[in-house]
Amino acid sequence: MKKRIIDYQKTDTMKCNNTQINALLTAYLDNALTPEESKMVEAHLNDCSDCLDELQEIRTLHLQIEHTPLIDPPTDAERRFRQMLEKQHKPQKQSITITVDFSWKKIAAAIIIFLAGAATVLLFQSKTDSDTSSIAHLENQVSQMRQVLMTALIKNDSPSDRLKAVQYAEQISGPSPEVTNILLETLNHDPSVNVRLAAANALHQFAVHQEVRTKLAQSLQQQSDPMLQIVLIKMLVQFHERSMVPTLQDFSHDEKTHEMVKKEAEEALTVLL
Amino acid sequence: MKHTILVIIIFWLAWQTGLSQNQYETKIPNIRKVLIEKIPGTLLIEQSQNNVFKIETDKEPSEIVEDERTRGLKPVTSSYDNTGLGLSLVQSGSNVTISGPNQFDATGNYTIFLPPEVEVSVDLTNPFSGQLVEIRGLKNSLEVKTLSGDIKFSNITGPTVFHSISGNIEGSFSDLNQEAPSSIISISGLIDLAMPSNTKAEVKLMSVSGKIYSGFEIEKEKPNKNKDPRAGELAQISGIGQKTSGKINGGGTSLILQSISGNIYFRNK
Amino acid sequence: MDWLSDEDIMLEVKQGNIDALSLLFKRHHKHLFNFFLQTGVEYHHSEDLTQQVFYRILKYKDSYREKAGFRKWMFTIARNIMRRHFETRKRHPEQELPAILLNISERQTIDSEEEERIKALYKALEKIPPQDRELISLSRFQGMKYEDIAEITGTTVGAIKVKMHRALKKLRDLYFEKADH
Ligand SMILES: [Zn+2]
Numbered sequence: 001m002k003k004r005i006i007d008y009q010k011t012d013t014m015k016c017n018n019t020q021i022n023a024l025l026t027a028y029l030d031n032a033l034t035p036e037e038s039k040m041v042e043a044h045l046n047d048c049s050d051c052l053d054e055l056q057e058i059r060t061l062h063l064q065i066e067h068t069p070l071i072d073p074p075t076d077a078e079r080r081f082r083q084m085l086e087k088q089h090k091p092q093k094q095s096i097t098i099t100v101d102f103s104w105k106k107i108a109a110a111i112i113i114f115l116a117g118a119a120t121v122l123l124f125q126s127k128t129d130s131d132t133s134s135i136a137h138l139e140n141q142v143s144q145m146r147q148v149l150m151t152a153l154i155k156n157d158s159p160s161d162r163l164k165a166v167q168y169a170e171q172i173s174g175p176s177p178e179v180t181n182i183l184l185e186t187l188n189h190d191p192s193v194n195v196r197l198a199a200a201n202a203l204h205q206f207a208v209h210q211e212v213r214t215k216l217a218q219s220l221q222q223q224s225d226p227m228l229q230i231v232l233i234k235m236l237v238q239f240h241e242r243s244m245v246p247t248l249q250d251f252s253h254d255e256k257t258h259e260m261v262k263k264e265a266e267e268a269l270t271v272l273l
Numbered sequence: 274m275k276h277t278i279l280v281i282i283i284f285w286l287a288w289q290t291g292l293s294q295n296q297y298e299t300k301i302p303n304i305r306k307v308l309i310e311k312i313p314g315t316l317l318i319e320q321s322q323n324n325v326f327k328i329e330t331d332k333e334p335s336e337i338v339e340d341e342r343t344r345g346l347k348p349v350t351s352s353y354d355n356t357g358l359g360l361s362l363v364q365s366g367s368n369v370t371i372s373g374p375n376q377f378d379a380t381g382n383y384t385i386f387l388p389p390e391v392e393v394s395v396d397l398t399n400p401f402s403g404q405l406v407e408i409r410g411l412k413n414s415l416e417v418k419t420l421s422g423d424i425k426f427s428n429i430t431g432p433t434v435f436h437s438i439s440g441n442i443e444g445s446f447s448d449l450n451q452e453a454p455s456s457i458i459s460i461s462g463l464i465d466l467a468m469p470s471n472t473k474a475e476v477k478l479m480s481v482s483g484k485i486y487s488g489f490e491i492e493k494e495k496p497n498k499n500k501d502p503r504a505g506e507l508a509q510i511s512g513i514g515q516k517t518s519g520k521i522n523g524g525g526t527s528l529i530l531q532s533i534s535g536n537i538y539f540r541n542k
Numbered sequence: 543m544d545w546l547s548d549e550d551i552m553l554e555v556k557q558g559n560i561d562a563l564s565l566l567f568k569r570h571h572k573h574l575f576n577f578f579l580q581t582g583v584e585y586h587h588s589e590d591l592t593q594q595v596f597y598r599i600l601k602y603k604d605s606y607r608e609k610a611g612f613r614k615w616m617f618t619i620a621r622n623i624m625r626r627h628f629e630t631r632k633r634h635p636e637q638e639l640p641a642i643l644l645n646i647s648e649r650q651t652i653d654s655e656e657e658e659r660i661k662a663l664y665k666a667l668e669k670i671p672p673q674d675r676e677l678i679s680l681s682r683f684q685g686m687k688y689e690d691i692a693e694i695t696g697t698t699v700g701a702i703k704v705k706m707h708r709a710l711k712k713l714r715d716l717y718f719e720k721a722d723h
Contacts, residue, residue, distance in 0.1 A: 022707075023704045024703055024707065025707060026703070027688065027703035027707065030688065032688040032703060033703070058714065061713065061714050064659060064663060064717075065683065068663060070572055070575075071576055071643065072572065073572055073589055077589060078571075080589075080593055081596060084596070085600070088560055157392075159416050159434040160431075160454065160455070161453060163434065163453060163455075163456055163527070164454060192418075192434055192436070194434045194457075195434070197458065198456060226460055227460055230533060258460070258533070260534055
């Protein structure tokens with residue numbers, strides 16, 4: 001077919017005078033004529049070599065066009081179309097925008113300044129109390145500062161701040177009953193499981209005291225989070241705390257107990273009994 | 274609580290404006306914390322620009338019910354859709370609470386853009402909540418709670434307090450905030466966390482029955498000095514669960530990853 | 543899905559299954575894209591206009607008449623969009639065709655003689671009036687029937703037969719002149 005295109009020689013002059021018929025030649029090749037028109041064209045072609053040549057030329061061009069490949073659209077065309085379609089599925093996005101004013105930051109800064117002030121006062125007070133400025137005494141002062149910060153932070157609304165408070169409590173050397181109580185309070189009532197868990201871990205070091213262990217065993221009874229239950233059981237088993245036995249028995253009988261807690265409780269019971 | 278102010282009028286305006294351009298900007302003073310509760314469908318939280326706080330949804334605008342009796346009155350219940358987006362927005366002191374309806378509805382995708390300064394608390398423990406929350410690029414202090422919903426995140430810094438009962442918690446930190454500890458707990462879901470390899474932290478990884486994998490070199494802490502002479506022996510055989518704790522890169526803020534039955538993957542990137 | 547006619551699919555789209563439109567997009571977007579190129583729209587705009595045609599089809603799906611030829615409708619929309627495009631831009635349709643049409647060897651391996659012929663063809667196409675280019679593109683490259691082209695361009699079939707012949711004659715004269723040299 002290519003051969004034919006290449007071998008074609010152009011006829012320079014088209015001398016046909018029957019312009020009406022000549023104008024139908026393209027349509028004739030495209031089978032787009034009415035039967036009457038077709039007959040007329042065919043009759044004319046019989047004695048007009050010009051039109052016959054032109055017909056050949058038309059065919060040649062048509063073949064050339066047929067052999068001209070279409071250009072490929074960009075490869076992401078279909079993806080773009082899909083995206084458009086996707087958007088039609090969903091109604092247009094709506095939104096609300098609010099500008100936030102941060103004057104609370106000043107309040108926060110004021111609180112920090114207040115706390116720092118309180119800590120300084122505390123430091124001075126303890127200094128005037130005794131002049132024996134031993135390392136132990138300094139440690140004590142740091143602990144007291146931590147305690148001030150801790151008691152302030154533990155009331156904070158932010159769970160991260162409360163976690164931080166628990167961390168301070170852990171670092172306080174020679175913990176006071178006050179700190180222990182705050183941690184126990186946190187363990188039992190903090191709205192965040194994460195903070196309660198941190199409190200449980202912090203209380204680990206105070207569990208040498210029987211009264212703390214008793215309170216931890218009581219706490220176990222009211223905890224509903226399986227993670228806390230497991231941590232408390234493991235901790236109390238270490239100290240051989242028998243007062244939790246009834247709670248463990250409850251856990252092992254209660255269908256609602258998390259299976260891992262049940263397993264933990266049963267294992268603990270075999271050790272404790 | 275005492276000074277609950279409903280920003281109905283603002284949002285009525287927002288809704289009206291929203292009809293024509295689907296967007297409205299307004300100013301709420303003194304926001305310190307944003308609480309997001311029982312959002313239906315999926316929830317995406319991103320960092321916004323210029324202290325702007327923006328909610329977007331592809332949900333149909335909710336119908337405004339014209340009722341003669343309520344004309345001139347402001348609804349008091351917090352479940353009222355005062356945003357025109359199927360959510361209520363209530364300011365109470367320095368807190369803003371955004372919450373979804375008390376009905377099951379899994380449709381709609383919400384995106385909330387928050388400024389970097391606010392504390393963020395997401396509570397999807399209500400059964401009407403959606404099953405996925407994704408947090409991208411937030412530098413805020415974050416608290417997220419879910420029942421079975423997954424928590425996904427990328428390029429956050431924390432501090433984070435994440436808790437899920439059975440959802441997976443996975444994502445990456447761009448940096449670990451050193452100002453406060455971060456804690457991530459999933460009861461039966463897995464925890465997969467990636468952090469920059471130079472992250473400084475005091476880590477505590479624990480899984481009761483799952484496995485723990487770490488890409489970080491954890492400098493083990495000295496065995497815990499046990500103060501109870503009677504329990505001394507016991508302490509050595511049973512730590513609390515399968516536990517690994519110690520410093521990474523010399524130590525820093527406290528980072529706790531805990532699970533009961535899910536595996537923990539602690540990656541460095 | 544190939545056994546479904548365009549019209550059947552479009553009816554499905556009209557009834558709300560808008561995803562079905564992707565089948566029609568698959569079938570026709572290449573033709574639409576080339577129609578725009580051949581009428582003188584630049585490469586990237588050709589792609590944009592192709593998307594616009596389908597967007598408009600979706601938007602006005604309710605106005606699609608049952609049994610009406612889909613391709614005819616599609617090209618009617620395409621033609622309107624193309625006209626608007628030229629009206630709102632500085633570019634005139636008389637200007638040269640997009641370069642991509644002539645850079646054949648960049649797109650595919652082809653023997654150099656064939657390449658020369660294709661180039662000659664597009665160069666000839668470039669020199670004829672825009673209305674004639676449109677007719678040739680629709681008829682010869684996109685395979686539209688005379689009846690459809692008559693409707694799309696708002697004229698009679700009789701007139702199209704003659705117009706088509708004249709348009710192609712202009713192209714032929716230019717093409718064979720080129721091909722010979
Ligand atoms: Zn003749």
